[in-house]
Amino acid sequence: MALLEARGLSKRFGGLDAVSELDFDVNEGEILGIIGPNGAGKSTIFNMICGTFKPTSGTLVFRDKDITGYSSHRVARSGIARVFQGNVLFPSSTVLDNVVMGAHLHTRLSWFSFLFGGPSARRRDKALRTRAMEILELVGLSEDADTLASDLPHGNQRHLCLAVALAVEPKLLLLDEPVTGMNTEEVSEMLDLVRMLREKTGLTLVVIEHNMKAVMGLCDRIVVVSHGRKIAEGTSQMIANDPAVIEAYLGVDDDAA
Ligand SMILES: Nc1ncnc2c1ncn2[C@@H]1O[C@H](COP(=O)(O)OP(=O)(O)OP(=O)(O)O)[C@@H](O)[C@H]1O
Numbered sequence: 001m002a003l004l005e006a007r008g009l010s011k012r013f014g015g016l017d018a019v020s021e022l023d024f025d026v027n028e029g030e031i032l033g034i035i036g037p038n039g040a041g042k043s044t045i046f047n048m049i050c051g052t053f054k055p056t057s058g059t060l061v062f063r064d065k066d067i068t069g070y071s072s073h074r075v076a077r078s079g080i081a082r083v084f085q086g087n088v089l090f091p092s093s094t095v096l097d098n099v100v101m102g103a104h105l106h107t108r109l110s111w112f113s114f115l116f117g118g119p120s121a122r123r124r125d126k127a128l129r130t131r132a133m134e135i136l137e138l139v140g141l142s143e144d145a146d147t148l149a150s151d152l153p154h155g156n157q158r159h160l161c162l163a164v165a166l167a168v169e170p171k172l173l174l175l176d177e178p179v180t181g182m183n184t185e186e187v188s189e190m191l192d193l194v195r196m197l198r199e200k201t202g203l204t205l206v207v208i209e210h211n212m213k214a215v216m217g218l219c220d221r222i223v224v225v226s227h228g229r230k231i232a233e234g235t236s237q238m239i240a241n242d243p244a245v246i247e248a249y250l251g252v253d254d255d256a257a
């Protein structure tokens with residue numbers, strides 16, 4: 001059964017159809033790749049799933065519930081988390097505090113009570129810290145718990161972003177270009193980490209990438225978008241040999257073909 005179903009999903013910005021009539025399923029426990037050249041509409045798809053953009057038309061059903069047009073907080077509470085393309089949230093806080101604060105932000109607990117709260121807030125904070133340490137263990141950062149986030153090497157900062165997203169215990173995790181700007185070693189570490197997470201937690205993941213090669217070996221299935229439309233869907237093997245996919249990538253990005 002599909003965990004997430006997108007049907008006829010579309011987003012129009014003025015005269016531009018950024019995403020058009022897109023149908024796809026995300027099955028429970030799988031790693032689905034959404035790939036496509038720059039500007040294909042990939043981040044717009046995530047923005048619609050996460051409630052940042054309201055779809056112009058179409059529906060999103062998550063765990064049998066219509067979540068189309070939900071606010072981002074409501075989407076997060078439903079069990080969908082997203083790891084952004086950018087850097088860590090709080091660079092001048094420790095690694096552990098980033099995970100704890102991430103959980104607070106997502107759960108909409110007040111910052112104020114986190115910083116200045118009474119005994120019950122402190123108890124809740126202690127439980128969150130224990131959980132946060134477990135998550136850091138999972139992503140291989142437990143020894144860096146007290147390090148300032150900004151002092152982590154780039155690759156580990158991205159691992160921390162993952163840990164922050166995991167703090168809300170999502171059912172579905174969306175990764176937007178998780179290996180952008182990484183060197184070869186960091187790329188393979190990140191891909192190993194994502195694989196391990198799925199194995200250990202049974203998490204379902206959707207990974208956006210414009211670099212096809214990076215995710216070919218990671219994803220169970222891949223949806224290819226170009227100019228906002230789905231042009232192919234299948235296993236890495238099927239996608240790699242699809243003439244429409246080869247054409248969409250040719251001359252667009254030498255690295256990605
Ligand atoms: N908020 C917005 N307002 C207007 N146009 C937008 C907005 N967001 C995205 N677009 C346009 O929609 C199209 C799809 O953009 P999107 O960011 O979804 O592409 P992408 O596939 O994620 O690209 P990249 O690989 O570069 O991250 C682009 O033409 C972009 O300029």
Ligand SMILES: [Mg+2]
Binds near residue numbers: 042043
């Ligand atoms: Mg993008």
